[in-house]
Amino acid sequence: MSLRAVKPQHETRTRILDTAEELFMLHGFEGTSMRVLTASAAVNLAAVNYHFGSKDALIEALFRRRLDPMNAARIAELDRLEIDAKGRALSPDEIIRAFIGPSLLLMEDAKGGGRNFIRLLGRTYTEPTKPIRVLIGQLYVPTMARYKAALERALPHMPGGELIWRMHFMFGTLAYTLAATDTVQLIAGCKPEDRYDARLLEDRLTSFLAAGLNAPLKQTVKKAA
Amino acid sequence: MSLRAVKPQHETRTRILDTAEELFMLHGFEGTSMRVLTASAAVNLAAVNYHFGSKDALIEALFRRRLDPMNAARIAELDRLEIDAKGRALSPDEIIRAFIGPSLLLMEDAKGGGRNFIRLLGRTYTEPTKPIRVLIGQLYVPTMARYKAALERALPHMPGGELIWRMHFMFGTLAYTLAATDTVQLIAGCKPEDRYDARLLEDRLTSFLAAGLNAPLKQTVKKAA
DNA sequence: GTCTATAGACGGATAGAC
DNA sequence: GTCTATCCGTCTATAGAC
Numbered sequence: 001m002s003l004r005a006v007k008p009q010h011e012t013r014t015r016i017l018d019t020a021e022e023l024f025m026l027h028g029f030e031g032t033s034m035r036v037l038t039a040s041a042a043v044n045l046a047a048v049n050y051h052f053g054s055k056d057a058l059i060e061a062l063f064r065r066r067l068d069p070m071n072a073a074r075i076a077e078l079d080r081l082e083i084d085a086k087g088r089a090l091s092p093d094e095i096i097r098a099f100i101g102p103s104l105l106l107m108e109d110a111k112g113g114g115r116n117f118i119r120l121l122g123r124t125y126t127e128p129t130k131p132i133r134v135l136i137g138q139l140y141v142p143t144m145a146r147y148k149a150a151l152e153r154a155l156p157h158m159p160g161g162e163l164i165w166r167m168h169f170m171f172g173t174l175a176y177t178l179a180a181t182d183t184v185q186l187i188a189g190c191k192p193e194d195r196y197d198a199r200l201l202e203d204r205l206t207s208f209l210a211a212g213l214n215a216p217l218k219q220t221v222k223k224a225a
Numbered sequence: 226m227s228l229r230a231v232k233p234q235h236e237t238r239t240r241i242l243d244t245a246e247e248l249f250m251l252h253g254f255e256g257t258s259m260r261v262l263t264a265s266a267a268v269n270l271a272a273v274n275y276h277f278g279s280k281d282a283l284i285e286a287l288f289r290r291r292l293d294p295m296n297a298a299r300i301a302e303l304d305r306l307e308i309d310a311k312g313r314a315l316s317p318d319e320i321i322r323a324f325i326g327p328s329l330l331l332m333e334d335a336k337g338g339g340r341n342f343i344r345l346l347g348r349t350y351t352e353p354t355k356p357i358r359v360l361i362g363q364l365y366v367p368t369m370a371r372y373k374a375a376l377e378r379a380l381p382h383m384p385g386g387e388l389i390w391r392m393h394f395m396f397g398t399l400a401y402t403l404a405a406t407d408t409v410q411l412i413a414g415c416k417p418e419d420r421y422d423a424r425l426l427e428d429r430l431t432s433f434l435a436a437g438l439n440a441p442l443k444q445t446v447k448k449a450a
Numbered sequence: 451g452t453c454t455a456t457a458g459a460c461g462g463a464t465a466g467a468c
Numbered sequence: 469g470t471c472t473a474t475c476c477g478t479c480t481a482t483a484g485a486c
Contacts, residue, residue, distance in 0.1 A: 012451085028352065030255035033479060044453055049481060051451095093443075123351040126404045127253065162429075169433045172401025173394050179351045180397065203444045204387075208394045208437040215436030218318075219428045237469080259462060269471055274463060276469090 013051050015041045017062055018113045025120040029059060029132075060135055066106065066117045067136070071143040073102040078150055089153045092210045099147055100174055100205055104198040107178060122179020155213065162217060170209050177205065238276050240266045243338045245287055250345040254284060254357075285360055291331065291342045292361070296368040298327040303375055314378045317435045324372055325399055325430055329423040332403055347404020380438065387442060395434050402430065 019041035023032040034055060038045045052058040077098040081090055106114035124132060144167075151163060158166070244266035248257040259280060263270045277283040302323040306315055331339035349357060369392075376388060383391070 028253060028255060030253060034481085035479080044451090046453070046482080047451085055480070126348040126351050126401065165429050166433065169398050169402060169430070172405065173398045175405075176351070176397025176401045177394060180400075199445070203442060204390050205394070207440045207442050208391065211440030212433040212437040215432045217428060217432050220424070258460075260460080269469090271464075271471070272469085280462070 012043050012047055016043060016048055016051065016058070017065060018116075020058060020062055021113050021116040021120055024059070024062070025116045025123065028123070029055075056131070059132060062117075063121075063132070063135060063139065066114070066121075067139045070102045070106065071139060073105075074099055074143050075146055077101060078146060082150075089156075090150060092151070092154050092213050093206055095147065095150050095154055096170070096206050096209050096213070097202065099170075100202060100209075103174060103178060104202050107201075108198040118178045120179075122175040122177075125175045125179075151213075159217075166213050169212060173209060173212075174205065177201070237268050237272055241268060241273055241276065241283070242287055242290060243341075245283060246338050246341040246345055249284070249287070250341045250348065253348070254280075254355075281356070284357060287342075288346075288357070288360060288364070291339070291346075292364045295327045295331065296364060298330075299324055299368050300371055302326060303371060307375070314381075315375060317376070317379050317438050318431055320372065320375050320379055321395070321431050321434050321438070322427065324395075325427060325434075328399060328403060329427050332426075333423040343403045345404075347400040347402075350400045350404075376438075384442075391438050394437060398434060398437075399430065402426070 016037070020032070020037055023037055023040060026032075034048055035045060038047060048055065048058055052061055078090075078095070081094055081098060103118060106118050109115060121136075124136065127133065148163065148167065151167065152158075155163065241262070245257070245262055248262055248265060251257075259273055260270060263272060266272075273280065273283055277286055303315075303320070306319055306323060328343060331343050334340060346361075349361065352358065373388065373392065376392065377383075380388065
């Protein structure tokens with residue numbers, strides 16, 4: 001194993017992945033050509049096909065690189081909390097923080113490109129039809145099942161069909177917050193001071209989400225039972 | 226003004242706009258070619274350039290057609306509420322319903338293509354860099370200013386810098402809910418029964434959002450003042 | 451592993467007949 | 469207003485030299 005022989009390979013792969021995260025985040029998948037991508041990554045045009053096989057395979061590798069550790073961290077954090085709780089039900093607050101924590105960790109990682117990925121991820125949630133959505137769905141299945149069970153214990157009075165909507169809202173708020181922060185701040189007018197203060201953002205999100213999760217459903221005039 | 230002469234023009238324009246809403250929603254702007262679009266709309270390939278000038282101009286026309294009436298309705302509804310209130314501050318509930326109502330109205334309009342537009346809109350919020358984002362931002366400026374003022378009155382104890390984040394979360398939840406409902410239901414597993422019951426969705430969203438808006442900010446260990 | 455060159459398909463836009 | 473034919477650029481992917 002020569003040192004000079006394997007390092008460039010990993011460097012090229014990594015440089016492609018990092019650049020792809022940024023460009024896909026900025027311009028979308030269809031909006032980013034392999035020509036621009038490889039030029040921006042300072043690698044050869046043929047390198048993507050050599051290392052990943054195709055553009056689609058690159059996208060899949062890109063998501064797996066970040067999502068596998070992120071969801072593993074989410075489950076590990078929930079495991080840790082439940083062991084510490086020794087049978088006591090967790091609070092919604094704790095569960096929410098365990099879920100959004102790994103996202104915010106990546107969000108703070110501006111230098112390593114984690115922030116690019118997080119924004120790309122939020123963007124991708126709202127893109128239907130693509131095989132990517134199916135891939136993401138698969139990667140999330142175990143995590144979602146795990147968190148749904150935890151929330152059911154934490155919110156025993158929540159009707160069965162209701163919880164799935166609350167999780168949906170929670171999920172949406174998180175995805176959107178991470179993905180579109182700049183857009184809304186542009187719409188609403190906001191100074192870029194603590195825009196990326198992940199700790200404060202975690203507090204803000206947790207306060208908002210926990211209150212929303214706990215809220216009783218106030219129904220207006222209903223027609224039938 | 227011959228009857229036969231002007232009707233086909235409007236029909237072609239409308240058919241292009243309706244088809245574009247659906248295809249852009251499904252595949253994105255870059256992912257939808259003029260060839261596929263015109264074929265699907267059963268119009269000639271050159272028709273888009275004849276009627277709109279370019280693909281970009283078509284996109285702008287598409288957004289203006291829906292957003293202008295929608296935001297006008299939002300402002301009109303708030304005006305109406307404030308007149309009825311005769312000086313009393315509105316409740317967050319009322320304000321939230323005034324804001325999300327017009328979206329849900331479009332959401333219910335499956336036949337007229339409103340639902341396609343709503344999902345396209347949610348999708349577009351998370352797409353940075355494009356001129357479309359700037360256009361949308363401009364179209365929203367008056368509405369956002371109006372609602373920010375109303376919420377400041379409704380939530381007098383909310384610190385100044387905090388409200389903008391709550392609005393951000395509210396906005397995100399709405400956008401995401403409308404845009405990605407199918408995705409999350411795919412991830413989380415949910416039956417498609419009352420998926421598009423807008424009335425129930427309004428109740429759910431309002432309960433969730435009002436609780437989140439009102440929630441005090443619970444801060445964890447803080448470093449400095 | 452990296453590069454150049456190119457194949458082969460598809461993109462938006464338009465000219466000009468009808 | 470509608471249509472066909474076409475220009476010209478860009479796309480992904482690959483073959484083959486080094």
